[in-house]
Amino acid sequence: MLGLVGRKLVYLVPVVLAVTVLTFLVASLLPGDLAVAMLGDQATPENVAALHRKLGLDLPLWQQYLRWLSAVMVGDLGTSHRTGETVIHAIGGRLPVSLELMGLAEACALLIGVPFAVICAARRDSALDRTLSSGAFGMLSMPPYMLAILLVFVFSIRLGLLPSTGYTALSQGLVANMRSLALPAATLGLVEWPVLMRVLRADMIATLREEFIVAAKAKGLPRWRILLVHALKPSSLTLVTVTGLNLGRLLGGAVIIESIFALPGLGRLLVDSIYSRDFIVVQGVVLFIALGFVSVNFAVDMLYALLDPRIRHGRA
Amino acid sequence: MHLAYYVADNLRLHDPAGLARRTLRKPFPAHPARSQGGKDASLIRSRLCGVLIGLLWAISSAGAANAQNRGGVVTAGVEQDIAGFDPLVVGVYDTGQTATAALLFDTLTRIDDEGKVQPRLALSWSSTPNFKKWTFKLRPGVKFHDGTPFNAQAVVFNYERMLDPQNHCRCAFYLNAISNLNAPDDLTVVYHLRYPVVQLPALLSPPVVTNVFHSPKAVKEMGESYNRHPVGTGPFVLKSWQAGDRLVLERNPNYWAAGHPYLDQVVIRPLPNAVTRFASVLSGDVDIVWEDTSDNILKARKNPALRVREYVGSGVSAIVFNTLKPALSDVRVRQALRHAINMRGFAEGVTEGLRKPALDPYGPGSFVRCAEPGALHYDPAKASELLKSYGKPLKLKFMVTAEPRGRAIGQIFQEFWKNVGVAVTLDEVDQTTFVTKSFQRDFEVGGWRIIDLADPGPQMFADFHTGSAVNIAGYSNPEVDRLLEAARATSDEAVRSEDYCKIAQILNKEVPWIWTLQNAYFSIAKAQLMGVHKQYSDVLDVSDAWWEKK
Numbered sequence: 001m002l003g004l005v006g007r008k009l010v011y012l013v014p015v016v017l018a019v020t021v022l023t024f025l026v027a028s029l030l031p032g033d034l035a036v037a038m039l040g041d042q043a044t045p046e047n048v049a050a051l052h053r054k055l056g057l058d059l060p061l062w063q064q065y066l067r068w069l070s071a072v073m074v075g076d077l078g079t080s081h082r083t084g085e086t087v088i089h090a091i092g093g094r095l096p097v098s099l100e101l102m103g104l105a106e107a108c109a110l111l112i113g114v115p116f117a118v119i120c121a122a123r124r125d126s127a128l129d130r131t132l133s134s135g136a137f138g139m140l141s142m143p144p145y146m147l148a149i150l151l152v153f154v155f156s157i158r159l160g161l162l163p164s165t166g167y168t169a170l171s172q173g174l175v176a177n178m179r180s181l182a183l184p185a186a187t188l189g190l191v192e193w194p195v196l197m198r199v200l201r202a203d204m205i206a207t208l209r210e211e212f213i214v215a216a217k218a219k220g221l222p223r224w225r226i227l228l229v230h231a232l233k234p235s236s237l238t239l240v241t242v243t244g245l246n247l248g249r250l251l252g253g254a255v256i257i258e259s260i261f262a263l264p265g266l267g268r269l270l271v272d273s274i275y276s277r278d279f280i281v282v283q284g285v286v287l288f289i290a291l292g293f294v295s296v297n298f299a300v301d302m303l304y305a306l307l308d309p310r311i312r313h314g315r316a
Numbered sequence: 317m318h319l320a321y322y323v324a325d326n327l328r329l330h331d332p333a334g335l336a337r338r339t340l341r342k343p344f345p346a347h348p349a350r351s352q353g354g355k356d357a358s359l360i361r362s363r364l365c366g367v368l369i370g371l372l373w374a375i376s377s378a379g380a381a382n383a384q385n386r387g388g389v390v391t392a393g394v395e396q397d398i399a400g401f402d403p404l405v406v407g408v409y410d411t412g413q414t415a416t417a418a419l420l421f422d423t424l425t426r427i428d429d430e431g432k433v434q435p436r437l438a439l440s441w442s443s444t445p446n447f448k449k450w451t452f453k454l455r456p457g458v459k460f461h462d463g464t465p466f467n468a469q470a471v472v473f474n475y476e477r478m479l480d481p482q483n484h485c486r487c488a489f490y491l492n493a494i495s496n497l498n499a500p501d502d503l504t505v506v507y508h509l510r511y512p513v514v515q516l517p518a519l520l521s522p523p524v525v526t527n528v529f530h531s532p533k534a535v536k537e538m539g540e541s542y543n544r545h546p547v548g549t550g551p552f553v554l555k556s557w558q559a560g561d562r563l564v565l566e567r568n569p570n571y572w573a574a575g576h577p578y579l580d581q582v583v584i585r586p587l588p589n590a591v592t593r594f595a596s597v598l599s600g601d602v603d604i605v606w607e608d609t610s611d612n613i614l615k616a617r618k619n620p621a622l623r624v625r626e627y628v629g630s631g632v633s634a635i636v637f638n639t640l641k642p643a644l645s646d647v648r649v650r651q652a653l654r655h656a657i658n659m660r661g662f663a664e665g666v667t668e669g670l671r672k673p674a675l676d677p678y679g680p681g682s683f684v685r686c687a688e689p690g691a692l693h694y695d696p697a698k699a700s701e702l703l704k705s706y707g708k709p710l711k712l713k714f715m716v717t718a719e720p721r722g723r724a725i726g727q728i729f730q731e732f733w734k735n736v737g738v739a740v741t742l743d744e745v746d747q748t749t750f751v752t753k754s755f756q757r758d759f760e761v762g763g764w765r766i767i768d769l770a771d772p773g774p775q776m777f778a779d780f781h782t783g784s785a786v787n788i789a790g791y792s793n794p795e796v797d798r799l800l801e802a803a804r805a806t807s808d809e810a811v812r813s814e815d816y817c818k819i820a821q822i823l824n825k826e827v828p829w830i831w832t833l834q835n836a837y838f839s840i841a842k843a844q845l846m847g848v849h850k851q852y853s854d855v856l857d858v859s860d861a862w863w864e865k866k
Contacts, residue, residue, distance in 0.1 A: 037748055039484055047484065084405040084543040085559075093559055149591055156599040164595040165393075165587055165602070167561050260589045262596075264560025268588075272397050272560075277748055 008301055012294065019290040020072065024065045027283035030274070037277040038081045068283070077284035082276050087284035090269060097167055098258070098265035101188070102250045104181055106243065108189025113196030114239075118227055120197070121204035121235075133201075136194030144253050148187045148260045155183060165262040184261040188253050192246055199242050203235035210234075237307060244300035248293050384847065384862040387580050392858055393587040393596055393605035397560050400543030402530070403478050407486025409525045411606055415856040416584050419565050421528035421548035424452055424471075425521045427770070429850050431681075433518045437466065437529070437549065438505075447512035447807070454503040458572045460531035461553045468499030473532040487525050493774065514807045518770030522853040551577040551859050560586065578847065578862035597622065597840055604841035604848065606856045610668040616840040623843045627851040629768035629835040630682035631775075632674035635729065636764045636829050638757055640790035643710055648702045650827035653761075654692045655699035656736040662728060663833055670838075674831035676820035677766045677776065681835075681852075683809055684772055686817035690824045691831070699736040711739045715753060715762040718744040725763065754788045764788065768835055768853050772816055773804040780823065791828035 035051040052058045056067055071078070077087035116136070120129040156164035162183050168176040207213065208231055216226045255267035266285060273281035394412035399405070401417065409417055424438035438452040458466040475497050478485045495508045513519065520527050534547035544557055549572070552565035563584040567577055585602060587593035594612040596602040598619075607613055616622045637644045637653070644650060659673040676689035703710060712733070716726035726742045733740045740761070745753065753759050769775050777800045778784050782792040796819055803815035823829060837851040844864040849857040 033748065036752060039486060051484070082406065083399045083559075084402065084540050090559070149595075152592055152595045152599075156601070157595055160599060163601050164599045165589075165592050166585060166596075167558075169558070260592050262561070262585065262587045262589070262592065264558060268397070268560055276399070277746070 004305055005302065008298060012298060015294055016291065019294060020069055020287065021065065023283060023287040023290055024068055026286060027279050028061065028064075030277070030279060030282065034081070034277070034279050037279075072287065077287070078280035080273070080278050080281045082273070082278045082281070087281050090281060091266065091285060091288055094264055094266045094269045096170075097263055098251070098254055098267060100170070100177075101181060101184055101254055101258070101263065101265060102247060104185035105188035105192065105250055105253075106246065108185055109192035109196055109246070110243070112189070113193035114200060114232075116193070117197045117200035117204060118232065120201045121208060121231075122223070122227055124205055133198070136197050139190060140194045142191065144187055144191050145256055145260060147190060148183070148257060151183050151187055167263045181263075184257050184263060187257055187261075188250055191253065192250065195242060195246070196239060200235060200239045203238050204231055207231045207235045233307065237304060240300055240303050240307065244296050247296050251289055251293075384578050385864070386578050386862070388578075388863045389581040389583065390579055390604065390845065390858050390861055390863075391583040391585060391602045392856060393585050393593050393602040394856065395586070395588060395593070395606055395608075397586040397588070398563065398584070401528075401546040402535070402543035403487045403525045404483050404485050405540075405543040406525065408490075409523075411854055411856065412584070412586055413525075414523050414853070415606065415858075416563060416565075417523040417525075417528050417548075418550075418855055418857040418859050419552040419582055419584075420546050420550045420554060421523055421530075422458075422550050423521055423523055423527045424454075425517045427518060427521045427850075427852055433515075433521065433770075436521075438517070438520075441517050443516070446805070447514050447516070448509045450507040450509070450513075450516050452505045452507070452517075454505065455572065456503055458549050459570060460534070460549050461547045461568065462531050462534050464531055464533045465502075466529065466549050467502045468505045469502070470529055470532050471505045472497045472499045473535075474529050477535070478526060490526050512804050513771070514773060514804060514812075515771035519774075521770070522855055523857075524853070552582055555581075562586075577859055579858075582858060582861075594840065597842070600842075603845055604839055604856070604858060604861075606854075607838045607840050610670045612840065613670060613838050614668060621843055623841050623845070625839045625841065625848060625851065626670075627837045628672075628680045629837060629853070630679045630770070630772070631766040631768045631835045632677055632679055633832045633835065634674075634677070634764050634766060634829045635832060636754075636762050636789050637827070638760050638762075638788070638790060639828050640757060641760050643706075643708070643712070644760060646706055647826055648706050649710065651692060652699040652702035652706070652736065653733060653738065654827050654830050655695045655702065656738070657729065657732045657830065658694040659832065660694070662732075665728065666725065667833065671833040671836045674834045676817070676824070677829075677831055678772055678816065678820070679766075679768070679834045681768060682772060684813045684816045686813075686820050688821070689817065690821040692824060692827065696736050703737060709739075710737070711741075713743045713760045714740050715743040715745060715750060715759040717747055717750050717763075722763065755786065757788060757790055762788070764829070765835075766831075773800075773812070776800060776816065776819065777804060780819070780828070789828040791826075793822060793826065796822055 033048070034055065035048045035057060039047055039051060049058070056064055059067070068078075075088065077091075079086050080090060083090070116132050120132050123129050152164045155162045162179055164183070166180055168180040170177045204227075213226060213231060216230050221230070251267065254265055255271055257263070258265040258268040259271060266289065270282065270285045270289075272278075273285065392415060394415050396410050396412045398412045398416060401409075401413065401420070406413070422437045424436060425441075426434050426436045428434050435455070437455050437458060439455050440453045441450060443450045454466070454468060454471070460466055460470075464470075475491070475494065477483060478487045479491055479494065479496075481488070493509050493511060493513055495510050497508065498506050500506065507516065509516075528548060530542070531547040534545070535542050538545055544559075546554060551568050551571045551573070553568045555564045555566045557563045565582045565584070567580050571577065585596075587596060587602070587605065590607075590609040590612060593602075593605050593607070594609070594616070597605050597616070607616075613624055616624050637650050639645050639650075663669060663671055663673050675691040676684075676686050678684040678686065714726050714729060716722035723742065723744065726744075730740045730742060743759070750762070754762055754764070766772075766775060766779070778786045779789075780787060780791055780793075780796055781800050782794075782797050799815045799819050799822075803812045803819075806812060835854075837854045839848065839851060839856055841848060845858075845861055846864050847858075847861040849855075849860065851857070
């Protein structure tokens with residue numbers, strides 16, 4: 001197992017380097033000039049040139065990249081010209097909100113998607129299977145922002161049960177915190193569960209045809225035990241992959257959802273920074289998200305090994 | 317002083333400055349015939365008047381305090397996230413920042429709901445006859461939230477910090493009228509100006525970045541972290557700030573205006589999405605929101621639980637033609653482009669009639685009222701005729717900001733002009749590029765704006781005087797130059813109004829700009845929320861708000 005971790009970590013190095021190059025290029029290719037954004041619309045060319053020199057923007061792109069990378073290596077992602085806040089501090093303040101939102105959304109998606117998938121696989125082609133599958137297809141077609149507005153209309157305006165916007169930190173009480181995240185997490189989760197359900201359903205149907213399942217049935221094991229213990233685990237590989245990849249999708253969704261529900265998360269920080277041409281923050285946040293995505297996929301790879309011994313022993 | 321008439325947003329920018337007020341029929345400080353010899357007497361009169369008005373306000377406030385309910389919390393929703401308040405960091409305040417600055421800070425003057433300039437941190441003021449030197453007497457006994465005194469040195473410190481070239485403050489651009497300030501004593505500040513500014517006291521009233529005062533001690537001690545820890549003299553003190561979510565402000569127990577404020581707490585929440593911003597008021601999560609979405613405003617007007625406040629300012633949105641470009645240097649072409657536009661239809665289509673077509677550059681909030689501004693009307697046949705006499709095929713590039721609002725407006729005008737045979741392509745650029753290209757006159761047609769200032773003088777001079785750096789149309793007319801110079805050298809409003817109307821007539825005839833819609837600002841609040849000030853300069857000001865029923 002340790003060997004596998006080591007091998008994967010070695011592969012990770014070029015991936016991370018590529019991520020840093022792309023992140024740097026993305027921010028460099030954004031329209032607008034950082035010096036002009038900092039100095040204002042009436043900055044003189046001399047002042048702009050002086051600031052270019054001060055910030056190293058007059059250097060060739062590869063030199064700028066190396067300067068930026070060496071600062072990143074020691075944890076210095078720079079300072080926002082818009083707020084004067086360090087990027088690390090800004091990310092630190094916003095990260096818990098996004099993590100909590102994504103965690104709750106993923107939990108919501110799994111809580112709906114997994115049981116439905118098991119039921120549909122167990123009763124393949126039944127009326128229930130068709131109904132749930134059609135429902136999942138319908139949910140997949142629903143744009144998140146429409147669902148968000150629908151949920152706000154029902155649960156905030158009509159029923160008055162949940163707040164429509166804003167975030168309450170966990171430190172101010174669990175109930176208030178959950179109430180503030182209920183609608184955004186439900187929006188993201190309700191859009192995600194159909195994917196998980198369809199993937200797991202297909203895998204479970206295949207697993208249920210395996211010989212060991214026939215053997216389990218022949219041994220007279222209860223149906224629930226066969227489904228949840230013997231069939232679910234080997235059927236989960238694709239589910240785990242999709243769940244990992246979903247984090248990237250969720251983060252993309254969070255960019256929209258955090259703005260709709262006015263949540264102070266990473267997605268909104270990114271959007272605000274792009275609109276205000278705060279390139280340094282854009283760079284920092286994109287890098288952070290990209291590294292997070294790479295790390296999650298690394299963790300997913302490790303989970304494979306735990307779920308399937310053939311991968312652990314290099315036989316798959 | 318905030319002369320931020322240059323920053324564009326292609327028909328709707330965050331309005332960094334300006335002053336929209338209804339009328340200023342009697343400018344408080346100045347007198348046209350005042351001679352240097354009469355200055356002392358005038359100064360005394362002015363001071364006495366200021367003190368009297370201050371006393372009257374204090375008395376009326378104390379009386380009012382008995383009538384208004386005290387206590388309670390107001391949660392106000394603004395559109396944009398708040399970056400901070402240090403001028404050197406943020407450069408310009410947007411609508412969220414001005415709404416908060418109205419609570420945290422004070423300005424030297426204020427405009428009352430009748431449009432009159434009133435004392436705030438300044439008790440009185442006077443000017444020299446040429447309006448290039450203004451003296452302000454400050455209110456004694458005012459303290460910043462950190463306990464340090466507000467005095468003339470603090471005023472000078474704030475301005476010098478913004479004006480220092482070493483500080484590279486974006487805000488310095490908006491202070492170009494100021495040569496320097498000095499403080500002869502603790503309670504006297506003198507502004508020395510580069511050119512005459514007739515209504516300086518009114519221009520100093522909105523809580524924009526260059527008009528509010530920060531504690532010198534806090535600025536020096538906190539350094540870079542000051543931006544998110546502002547210390548002013550205002551009626552509320554910052555209690556907590558969760559970036560991107562909310563700022564909590566508590567009543568300043570030591571506020572200099574006895575009995576103010578009425579509320580215990582104000583919470584400012586950035587709500588960027590228009591749909592959920594409105595939903596937040598409907599669901600009761602928020603008590604008042606800044607609003608510019610016509611759909612929400614029209615719905616709120618039909619809801620008896622809500623109250624829509626509207627203020628029509630003293631500026632307008634506009635389209636600018638670069639008259640230095642060959643085709644657009646021909647007045648027939650510019651007139652044809654104006655005749656091609658159905659402005660009433662445009663107003664209905666874009667704002668559902670909430671904003672009215674503008675006939676001149678002075679909105680209803682301005683003291684300038686033109687009976688016959690001579691605006692050209694929608695007449696596609698006339699447009700075609702003019703283009704025929706021009707005789708060449710016309711292709712133009714219309715520069716818009718690359719966002720839905722800019723794009724939509726661009727497409728509407730594109731259609732109007734296409735109908736008379738003008739091929740227009742949209743040049744979509746980001747906001748920074750938009751402004752930079754405009755100032756470099758590297759465009760053919762672009763969106764722009766006359767923002768709400770108490771005095772049209774500085775803005776009109778900058779936009780239309782020959783050789784002005786921000787005359788982005790490259791327009792030049794000796795008669796307009798003469799009228800602009802005359803109008804800014806007198807305080808007689810009748811004379812000024814006449815001059816500015818003559819200017820509007822010439823501009824309407826020569827069409828370097830097309831005025832599109834009057835500036836109008838809106839807020840939606842729970843019906844029980846009282847005491848919200850007029851939305852001058854698009855500032856959502858709840859500093860004197862109170863609850864009718866708790």
